[in-house]
Amino acid sequence: MAILLVWVGGVAAVFLALSVLAFGVPLDKGPSVALLLVVISASGWLYLRHTGDDAQVTHTVIFKFLISIALPVLAFLGAPLLVLSQFYDIEIRLWQAIIAGLVIATGWLTSAVFSELERKRAKAEKLRDYHKALYAEIGYTLQTLLDRGEAETEAARIVAQMRGSKKFIPFIPREHHDFLYDSLVGEIEVLPRVTIDAIVAYYSQIKSMTALADDMRGEAFRSPGMQQERRILMYQDYFEMRKNAFAMGQHALRLIKEYAEKGPAAAEALAARINSQAAAPSDLSQGSE
Template identity: 50%
Template sequence: MDGARAWLGEIDPRIWQAVIAGLFLAMGWIVNGWQNRRAAARAKAERLRDLHRAIFAEIETNLANLWDVDALNAYGAEMRARMEADETFVPFIPRERHDRLFDTIVADLSVLPRVTIDPIVKYYAQVGSIAAIAEDMRGEGFRALPQARRIPMYEDYIQMKVQALEYGRVANHLIRVFAADGKAAAEAEATRLSSPSAGRSVP
């Protein structure tokens, strides 16, 4: 033991200074790395919240325009009756574009958790399909079809809107649960909703 103390005492003080400086430098790297990781995690969480808020708002606006399932089906039935009563009647089909915000943030979707990104993408894919069929139905080709072919196309169009309404409700419901109770709660709710017995249980 005394020999070890003697050996340590013989070490050049400059070496001790270098060792101590190295330890402080290493500690600085560790602390700095920890702080950087915390800052990155905080920035990612803030970006996630911002994306969720923006997507929620865009979906919610479209859901309001879609009314509800019963209203959509009632409107579809009314249009079908008019088309059956008048062979020349062609219902007005507005241009459908309800994904302008989504198009601008596609590159950032990897920030979102799987539990919300799946229903969000599912909803917007349906919105894109509606926009495509609406564009077809606005053309002269649709007007030139016999009413017997226009009617089922229009009914498909209405049912696609019904499906978009359901998808949008699920997406926004899971965003809401994630924001209020966290990822685990949202995953549990997604599992519940995917159960065949869940039915239309989205608030």
């Protein structure tokens, strides 16, 4: 609403200013000057007061308009008119044409601003929906991936049973934890960089884990020719991949939640803190060599 008032006020101010110049309205007549000053002041105040994403988009569109339209028009039309006005009296019809052209250009600019704002709002709404969907899918998956304590105890029990009996082959269930991600991956660019990295890393781990599970369900894993020790190593790798997927999922959930509740800057700061904490042990070990 504030942007609309700014545009209406701006068009009115420019129109009145050109009318004063074109039609010779005396500047000592109070009502016209007062109205002009009020409109200009109100427009400037509203423009300065309107901060945030919408204002940033407006600034961008206005800048592009000034560079691509306003400056060329001033250079190729305004300069010759200014020179001619020094030698000839420019007719009122010409001033009327200039004013009409300005109104048309302003209308185009207004349409461009609101189109850009609508596009950005639609993208923001889609981003929120995608974050909510992925947050729900990742959260549900983490509940099934690793129940701390019980999962590790169960994995240790299975490994011990495999070592005790060469004929024992664990049953690996087929799991699918990426239905929503697969349906959204075609528009993954909608997500911000701070969360997309964590989300893609998590689902890449999920897909690698699923591929290994499929191999362990195959005939080669169950064939008598495969040594039991090799099966044990594969199962241990599988369980470690589940643990890594759990940690990656927690990381993705933290970033999504931080982004939704506190905004992009807070999510970027959280990601930087997590990355610095993760890099600290490796830096220490390198320095100790």
